Amino acid sequence: MTLIKSISGIRGTIGGAVGDNLTPIDAVKFAAAYGTWVKQQRSKDHYKVVVGRDARISGEMIQSLVMNTLVGMGIHVVDLGLSTTPTVEVAVPLEHADGGIILTASHNPKEWNALKLLNSKGEFLDAEEGAKILDFAAADTVQFSDVDSLGEITVNDAYIDIHIDEVLDLPLVNAKAIQAAKFKVVVDGVNSTGGIAIPLLLDRLGVEAIKLYCEPNGQFPHNPEPLKEHLTDLSEAVKNERADFGIVVDPDVDRLAFMDEHGEMFGEEYTLVACADYVLSKTPGNTVSNMSSTRALKDVTEKHGGIYEASAVGEVNVVSLMKKNNVVIGGEGNGGIIYPELHYGRDALVGVALFLSLLAEKKISVSELKQTYPQYYMGKKKIALTPELDVDAVLKAIETKYATENISTIDGVKIDFPSNWVHLRKSNTEPIIRIYTEASTQADADALADRFIAELSDIAGI
Incomplete structure (x- = not known):
């Protein structure tokens, strides 16, 4: 169905x-x-x-x-x-x-x-x-x-132009510094409306945009989710054009990811981290992301003297907690930037403008910028269960087993260990548990996920 x-x-x-x-x-x-x-x-x-x-x-x-x-x-x-x-x-x-x-x-x-x-x-x-x-x-x-x-x-x-006007009117968008930096970027618009909006924004900011798949004909040239495995053409174009970095958005332009000057992913989890770093350096305050997002946002927020809190997964949940905590910036680790100064919604145009402002002021490359942040790696796996199995009971057993750890149960079970974390969520549409992990190396993140797959299998008797 x-x-x-x-x-x-x-x-x-x-x-x-x-x-x-x-x-x-x-x-x-x-x-x-x-x-x-x-x-x-x-x-x-x-x-x-x-x-x-x-x-x-x-x-x-x-x-x-x-x-x-x-x-x-x-x-x-x-x-x-x-x-x-x-x-x-x-x-x-x-x-x-x-x-x-x-x-x-x-x-x-x-x-x-x-x-x-x-x-x-x-x-x-x-x-x-x-x-x-x-x-x-x-x-x-x-x-x-x-x-x-x-x-x-x-x-x-006219509203894409009006939207761009609203972005450029934001006090923290440093258009003068961006224009002076003379950036050259490659834009992958996945043949949807990002191919209209992002180049228009870049042109207004004096950025040279090399268009890749920016014809809004709906013929997606690759899987439209902005993940590394789908972006080999963007990687090659960034290197061939000797661009400062690459930009990719999803078809409706609410998710944003960057690629550094070497054609390597900046990491969509770090889109929010970088934009938050810039905003917090100008307007100190609190942040929110969902609990399946990187711990690096918490680290950066606390560096600037703010308080970080995680919401349940889902944009409406993020926005609700953002309003409650009166945060200055928030979003989701999938490349979704929510900047309340403009509106409470994920917005790739705002993300591009804030990221460019940060780069222009720091006068460093994208790869150098990445190295200034705590380095974490995520694992995302799932375990299939039999339809008749009580998934809630399985998660409750995990909660009980790790009761002495730092646990949140607002959305499944998330366990924050000192050096890593695991988040277990049941699917709303099929009998599976999604397993998200984060650690200081990819091997450790994958090992933590495998460990909990084994524990869940043991509890479920499968």
């Missing part, structure tokens, strides 16, 4: 049977449920929703279905066309809209698409709001408007 309905939206593969895949009927049904939720937030004469999409082949079709469903409910739509997730998030409050929808399956392959749902602040819905939309979709009691009360679609294709 490739249709996944969750509190954060709906995603699935294009084509196939209704209810099993993301078909036109499923897109309309879920858009109508979202429209119902929008209209229940408050009573008013006119409602407005911002809609944008990445460059997926199915994007134009799905966007047309979604927008016209909202029009049929009497909701006005601002059509951003090809856009990015953070651009839509920025546009919602600027438009004084009641919400927003981004049509993207993020790092999933081209056969996937999804509806990501935003509230009137341009932020992802929380669990309670998402559950209401699922209930509306299940009830199938949508009320559409009569012919004299239909909504209208207004096209506005």
Whole structure:
């Protein structure tokens, strides 16, 4: 089954049977449920929703279905066309809209698409709001408007430029230093909207951009998740062009990774570490990331006199804790930078601007910058369990066994040992436990993961 309905939206593969895949009927049904939720937030004469999409082949079709469903409910739509997730998030409050929808399956392959749902602040819905939309979709009691009360679609294709303006207006973005540094970078836009937005931002900053896969045609030239094993072409291009570094984003431009001048990964875990280092050096404060992210952020935060805290996995959980702790920067170890000075959402454009500012001021190479941070290595594995097994009981047994250690149970079980950590989480969709580890060497991280796979197998009797 490739249709996944969750509190954060709906995603699935294009084509196939209704209810099993993301078909036109499923897109309309879920858009109508979202429209119902929008209209229940408050009573008013006119409602407005911002809609944008990445460059997926199915994007134009799905966007047309979604927008016209909202029009049929009497909701006005601002059509951003090809856009990015953070651009839509920025546009919602600027438009004084009641919400927003981004049509993207993020790092999933081209056969996937999804509806990501935003509230009137341009932020992802929380669990309670998402559950209401699922209930509306299940009830199938949508009320559409009569012919004299239909909504209208207004096209506005300027928002990527507006988003860039907002980034460049941030006090910590040192455009003058960046321009003086005369950087040369290679940009892998994975043939989606990052190929539009990132080169435009770099041009405004006086950075020479060598475009690699920046044609927004939805034909992803490699697996679109920005991981080392997918980026051999970027590595070669950085070396061949003798570039200062490489930039890669995912299709909807909320994840960001860098490659150093030697064509080696800076490490997507360190995207947030570097940006936080820069922000904290200017505006001391606290940070938040999810508990499967690198310990290096905690080290850097404490170096600057701040307090670090980890949230449960998931952007909405990170944002919630960021607001509670009044942090100056946060995000996720997958290359997601959340800078509240602009908005509470992962934003690769903000990340690029902050990273360039840091490099320009330090006047060092990307490889030299990496060496200034604590060096950690992560392991990511999983163990399959039988469907009838009580996964919660297995995790409880681990919690009991390590009760004397520094343990968090807000999201599975995370055990912080003095020199490494392990995080065990059960999947919401299949009988597996995901195992994340971090240590001072890759061998130690992998060994720690293997150790817990053995312990979990022993407890589960498999």
